[in-house]
Structure formats: structure tokens, C-alpha cells
Amino acid sequence: MTKLDFIGITTADMGKAVEFYRLLxxxxxxxxENEVHVEVALDGGMRLAFDTVEIARDADPDWAxxxxxxxxxxxxxxxxxxxxxxRYAELVSLGHEGRHEPWDAVWGQRYATLLDPDGxxxxxxxxx
Numbered sequence: 001m002t003k004l005d006f007i008g009i010t011t012a013d014m015g016k017a018v019e020f021y022r023l024l025x026x027x028x029x030x031x032x033e034n035e036v037h038v039e040v041a042l043d044g045g046m047r048l049a050f051d052t053v054e055i056a057r058d059a060d061p062d063w064a065x066x067x068x069x070x071x072x073x074x075x076x077x078x079x080x081x082x083x084x085x086x087r088y089a090e091l092v093s094l095g096h097e098g099r100h101e102p103w104d105a106v107w108g109q110r111y112a113t114l115l116d117p118d119g120x121x122x123x124x125x126x127x128x
Contacts, residue, residue, distance in 0.1 A: 075122075
């Protein structure tokens with residue numbers, strides 16, 4: 001039997017990736033921004049990992065960054081609609097790219113979308 005255990009993201013700049021995801025509440029070890037591979041334990045036993053482009057190319061010399069729209073999106077649950085708005089505003093004010101300002105989605109959630117430093121989709125949401 002197989003079990004999903006690990007989600008990996010390749011990053012062009014580990015420092016920027018670690019800084020961005022720390023702002024969303026992920027806890028990295030001190031010095032993670034200087035590593036070529038880092039992992040964060042998530043609730044439920046899953047792990048989210050980041051590898052530099054150099055490590056990706058060591059594993060697969062033909063590796064190339066995807067182009068176009070984000071191919072993966074991570075969603076972060078917030079405690080309230082107001083937190084969605086505040087987190088989105090905070091991250092955009094720090095220079096991160098907002099893709100879709102907060103709105104009340106038809107499926108009953110306050111929702112917003114940003115892009116991480118590598119162009120991956122990052123959603124913020126809370127129940128209305």
C-alpha cells in the first residue's frame with residue numbers, strides 16, 4: 001500500500017522561499033535559508049520539502065522549471081475572513097505577488113490567492 005507522505009517544491013532561492021512560508025506560519029530550523037534541502041513537518045505527519053534548483057538538477061540533469069500558470073497550489077486555512085484579508089495585505093505589502101484579492105467565494109469561503117517567490121499558487125481561505 002502506498003501513502004502520500006511528502007510534497008516537494010523546487011525553489012530558485014531558498015532564502016526567499018523560507019521567508020515567505022515562515023510568514024504563513026511554517027516553522028523551519030534556524031539556518032534553513034542557507035540549506036539546499038529543507039523539510040517542514042505538517043499536521044497529520046505529512047512533510048513539505050524545498051530543494052534548490054541545483055539539487056533538482058543533480059537528481060535529474062534534464063530538469064527544467066515549468067512555465068505558464070502555477071501547476072500546484074497550497075492552501076492555508078485562516079481562522080477568520082478578517083485573517084484572510086490581513087494575511088493577504090501583509091504579504092502583498094512585503095512585495096509578494098497577489099494573484100487574486102480576497103473575495104467571498106460561492107462555495108462559502110473567504111478566499112485569496114498569492115504567488116510564492118517561485119510562482120506557485122498559495123491560497124488563503126476561511127469559512128464565511
